[in-house]
Amino acid sequence: MNRRIWALGLAALAMLGFAATDAAAAGMMRGTGTWVLDAQKSDFGSAPAITSGKLVVTQTKKVHKVVTDIAYADGRKAHYEYSGPVDGSDIAVSGAPLFDSVTVLTPDKDTVIRTERKGGRLAGITTATVSKDGKTLTSQRRGITISGPQPSYTTVWNRAKH
Numbered sequence: 001m002n003r004r005i006w007a008l009g010l011a012a013l014a015m016l017g018f019a020a021t022d023a024a025a026a027g028m029m030r031g032t033g034t035w036v037l038d039a040q041k042s043d044f045g046s047a048p049a050i051t052s053g054k055l056v057v058t059q060t061k062k063v064h065k066v067v068t069d070i071a072y073a074d075g076r077k078a079h080y081e082y083s084g085p086v087d088g089s090d091i092a093v094s095g096a097p098l099f100d101s102v103t104v105l106t107p108d109k110d111t112v113i114r115t116e117r118k119g120g121r122l123a124g125i126t127t128a129t130v131s132k133d134g135k136t137l138t139s140q141r142r143g144i145t146i147s148g149p150q151p152s153y154t155t156v157w158n159r160a161k162h
Helices: 002-026
Strands: 033-037 050-059 063-072 077-085 101-108 111-118 121-130 136-143 153-159
Touching: 050 153, 077 101
Parallel strands: none
Antiparallel strands: 033 050, 033 153, 050 063, 063 077, 101 111, 111 121, 121 136, 136 153
16 A cells, blocks of 8 residues: 555656756745744644744756745754756755655655655655735645655745845
8 A cells, every 4th residue: 555655656756757947947936935833824734843944045047946944933943955957866965853865856846855764765745825915935845655654734934124
């Protein structure tokens, strides 16, 4: 059963890859910039609550870069980052507590789909979407249990004023 779910997930991502290539070629994602976590609007579910965070997203037509700094309610802090192509290629991640590699697809200018792996095993899929007015980024993570229990949560980020 788990293999079937995994295979269906990979097939869906492969289909998105065609759209992602077209979107990336057409231009850059509107989500580039600096974002600040809105902890009040976020829903952490069973995941540890995050009290503050900063997300910096840069993108060229070929490279998507993310730098994230977060502080948890229990006082722990995390810094992680990655940089790589938006074509579904595997990208190493340093410092993330839930995953150590990702693949990134951009099906349109408002959306990024990030598939996360830990030790080579699927750990989660995060879909980040920019609001129509460009002021809010909503990131929904669905944890996958193939590699053990993984949290699902939604974070809401406000565009930082420049």
